[in-house]
Amino acid sequence: MALSLILACLWLVAANVLGMIPSKDNMWTRAYALIAVGIPLLGFVTYQNGPWIGLLFLVAGMSVLRWPVRYLFVWIKRQFGRADPS
Template identity: 65%
Template structure:
């Protein structure tokens, strides 16, 4: 297993552990840190293993951090539809 895939697995374990801890801001600070760390790792996986595995890792990260993705989609919909 390559270093990039090991880092992605460690990121996923860390995200799950952080989700189990109590948080006053509903884990938004943790989500920002995980996003900032995860984006370069997706690029590294894509570079080393190709776009299909990069998309798979992206889908896994989006399933872990689903609420930031939902809020982004809502914001984009409001911006484009003017609603």
Template identity: 60%
Template structure:
């Protein structure tokens, strides 16, 4: 197991622990921090591993951060006029 996958698993574990702690802003500040750390981490995973491993990492990150992904999809649809 290489460093990018270890960092990914640490990110996933941290994200799940942060989700269990109560928050006044519905975890949005934590989500922004996780996105800021997760995007470079995802690039690193894609760089060091096969594409299917990177896609699994992307799906894992999307499952953890599902509400930002849902809001992004709504925003894109609204901007596209659909």
């Protein structure tokens, strides 16, 4: 197994363990740290194993970090949504 896949699986396990520990800030600090580590790791996985495996791990990471992804989509929708006709 490639080093990038081992690291990505460890990232997924760490993300799940961190999600089980209670937090005062609703896990946002941990989410930012996981995103900061996960984006370069996703690039490494894609580089070593191809775009389909990279896409698979992107979906897996999005399922773990679903609230930050949801807020990102809401923000994008607000930015590019229809302007108020008034």
